[in-house]
Amino acid sequence: xxxxxxxxxxxxxxxxxxxxxxxxxxxxxxxxxxxxxxxxxxxxxxxxxxxxxxxxxxxxxxxxxxxxxxxxxxxxxxxxxxxxxxxxxxxxxxxxxxxxxxxxxxxxxxxxxxxxxxxxxx
Amino acid sequence: xxxxxxxxxxxxxxxxxxxxxxxxxxxxxxxxxxxxxxxxxxxxxxxxxxxxxxxxxxxxxxxxxxxxxxxxxxxxxxxxxxxxxxxxxxxxxxxxxxxxxxxxxxxxxxxxxxxxxxxxxxxxxxxxxxxxxxxxxxxxxxxxxxxxxxxxxxxxxxxxxxxxxxxxxxxxxxxxxxxxxxxxxxxxxxxxxxxxxxxxxxxxxxxxxxxxxxxxxxxxxxxxxxxxxxxxxxxxxxxxxxxxxxxxxxxxxxxxxxxxxxxxxxxxxxxxxxxxxxxxxxxxxxxxxxxxxxxxxxxxxxxxxxxxxxxxxxxxxxxxxxxxxxxxxxxxxxxxxxxxxxxxxxxxxxxxxxxxxxxxxxxxxxxxxxxxxxxxxxxxxxxxxxxxxxxxxxxxxxxxxxxxxxxxxxxxxxxxxxxxxxxxxxxxxxxxx
Numbered sequence: 001x002x003x004x005x006x007x008x009x010x011x012x013x014x015x016x017x018x019x020x021x022x023x024x025x026x027x028x029x030x031x032x033x034x035x036x037x038x039x040x041x042x043x044x045x046x047x048x049x050x051x052x053x054x055x056x057x058x059x060x061x062x063x064x065x066x067x068x069x070x071x072x073x074x075x076x077x078x079x080x081x082x083x084x085x086x087x088x089x090x091x092x093x094x095x096x097x098x099x100x101x102x103x104x105x106x107x108x109x110x111x112x113x114x115x116x117x118x119x120x121x122x
Numbered sequence: 123x124x125x126x127x128x129x130x131x132x133x134x135x136x137x138x139x140x141x142x143x144x145x146x147x148x149x150x151x152x153x154x155x156x157x158x159x160x161x162x163x164x165x166x167x168x169x170x171x172x173x174x175x176x177x178x179x180x181x182x183x184x185x186x187x188x189x190x191x192x193x194x195x196x197x198x199x200x201x202x203x204x205x206x207x208x209x210x211x212x213x214x215x216x217x218x219x220x221x222x223x224x225x226x227x228x229x230x231x232x233x234x235x236x237x238x239x240x241x242x243x244x245x246x247x248x249x250x251x252x253x254x255x256x257x258x259x260x261x262x263x264x265x266x267x268x269x270x271x272x273x274x275x276x277x278x279x280x281x282x283x284x285x286x287x288x289x290x291x292x293x294x295x296x297x298x299x300x301x302x303x304x305x306x307x308x309x310x311x312x313x314x315x316x317x318x319x320x321x322x323x324x325x326x327x328x329x330x331x332x333x334x335x336x337x338x339x340x341x342x343x344x345x346x347x348x349x350x351x352x353x354x355x356x357x358x359x360x361x362x363x364x365x366x367x368x369x370x371x372x373x374x375x376x377x378x379x380x381x382x383x384x385x386x387x388x389x390x391x392x393x394x395x396x397x398x399x400x401x402x403x404x405x406x407x408x409x410x411x412x413x414x415x416x417x418x419x420x421x422x423x424x425x426x427x428x429x430x431x432x433x434x435x436x437x438x439x440x441x442x443x444x445x446x447x448x449x450x451x452x453x454x455x456x457x458x459x460x461x462x463x464x465x466x467x468x469x470x471x472x473x474x475x476x477x478x479x480x481x482x483x484x485x486x487x488x489x490x491x492x493x494x495x496x497x498x499x500x501x502x503x504x505x506x507x508x509x510x511x512x513x514x515x516x517x518x519x520x521x522x523x524x525x526x527x528x529x530x531x532x533x534x535x536x537x538x539x540x541x542x543x544x545x546x547x548x549x550x551x552x553x554x555x
Contacts, residue, residue, distance in 0.1 A: 008334040015330025051335065054184045054197050055311060056283055064174055067286050070183040070199045079339065086311050100203045118183065119199040120207070 007045060011037045018042050050076035053085050054118070057104065061096040063122045069094045070118040077109045085109050096121045138167045138215070139457050141231065141245035143222050143398065145170035146177020147439050148430025148446040149251035150205035153214050155450030161457055167243070168209070168216040169233050175209065175216060176202035177253060178276075179439065181283045184304050190440035201439060225250070225398040227423050247425045247453040250399055250413070251446065254431040257391035266353030269360075275301040275389035282308060290385025294362050295319045296350045298326035299527070302389025307336035316342045317381050320364050322349045322371055325501050327527030349373065350386065359384050392435045399428065409478040410434040416467070416483040417492045418452030419445060427453050434480055434495070437529050441495070473510065473551025475499055487543040492534045496550055501525045507532055508553045511545035524552065
């Protein structure tokens with residue numbers, strides 16, 4: 001049986017409305033994409049959606065008094081692990097000085113990924 | 123300034139070749155480009171009212187910035203960080219915790235800070251990059267008493283991302299622009315329950331990807347063509363009443379629904395922050411809310427430039443950076459006395475369906491590509507943005523979709539220059555074909 005679910009591609013601000021053709025649980029066709037990244041996104045999103053998490057962690061020792069440090073997952077993590085990832089970040093306290101790109105937690109949520117600092121703080 | 127750093131005398135004037143008001147992406151790009159164009163780093167002063175450089179990007183911790191500029195999707199702090207590093211590396215003068223109080227047409231200004239006290243300054247050129255502010259509840263006239271728990275979305279963002287406070291736990295958001303959508307996700311991730319996002323218009327002005335990532339991902343309902351008609355609660359918000367609205371956006375009796383909540387976020391529009399611009403008597407554009415400028419982002423007051431959200435509210439920081447490079451380059455040329463006199467200055471106009479075109483003035487003859495930026499008044503599909511020279515259609519730019527929430531751009535390139543340079547007026551309108 002064939003189904004035709006729709007989804008919004010989130011790769012770039014265009015937000016193309018994609019129409020997928022799904023057969024036996026797999027994406028067999030994609031329409032409505034504005035570029036070649038669309039079908040790849042649709043296939044991955046349908047089977048295993050991923051999201052970049054951006055949040056803040058506690059920060060100590062900042063010269064200018066910043067209490068929080070903005071952080072991000074270096075790579076997108078499985079969408080269903082967003083709240084688990086938030087709970088993990090709540091356990092982290094960063095210490096100034098920190099450089100943009102510094103790894104705060106290696107193998108974050110999954111091997112090879114990382115939680116990194118988004119800001120340089122003296 | 124005297125050696126002890128204090129401005130001892132009323133008569134003493136701080137003189138700089140270039141003063142930039144604001145250190146967000148606009149101010150920093152203008153300062154960096156002016157430095158590229160030969161203005162020494164020590165001759166430039168960026169005046170920032172916040173305690174650190176970066177402007178609004180510092181609190182925009184989400185990703186999505188820089189796709190056009192860097193080919194990457196950076197978070198706000200990462201995007202700002204590249205420019206902050208550059209300002210620091212070059213030794214471009216910058217003061218923080220410093221509020222500009224006044225600006226005059228002769229390019230004198232005054233600012234105040236705890237470190238320096240009251241300072242009067244004079245610049246060879248000024249770039250106004252002061253950004254924008256949010257529309258408030260007062261401007262919306264929502265009835266009710268004044269309970270705690272009502273915030274503009276940007277204020278809530280500052281509390282959560284910079285100060286480390288949750289504004290509340292059970293939230294309704296009025297306005298589905300990007301700031302409201304982003305905060306719906308942020309608050310949900312931090313443990314709040316976002317009950318509803320309510321949008322007055324029949325469409326959302328936010329990016330479709332934000333509807334997907336911020337609302338659909340978390341099962342947060344979006345109600346279009348609805349608004350908040352009452353706020354309940356005396357000391358603290360206890361709930362809101364929402365109603366459906368008709369085509370004239372008036373509430374429809376009998377459609378009221380009560381939603382219990384302790385927090386209402388307002389994401390209902392951004393207004394360029396132009397008190398300083400108006401105080402200097404610089405002519406303004408009522409539609410953009412910012413100054414009237416030419417292709418170099420110079421206002422109608424010589425030597426004063428404007429760029430970024432203070433000029434017109436942008437959607438993409440990449441366009442802010444590009445625009446601000448133009449302003450910085452032109453400010454440098456102005457300071458160095460390197461500008462040529464235009465043969466003719468013409469106006470650009472918004473025609474059918476287009477709300478504004480910027481820049482509003484063009485110095486002819488154009489000798490390089492000039493981008494025209496614009497916004498439309500309503501959502502239209504499969505149309506053309508048509509460029510007219512003296513009423514004659516010169517070029518049609520096809521668009522699959524145009525929407526008020528997404529700024530459009532067309533380029534006056536070499537092929538169009540002859541037509542533009544011979545015209546007395548340029549306009550852009552939407553046509554079906």
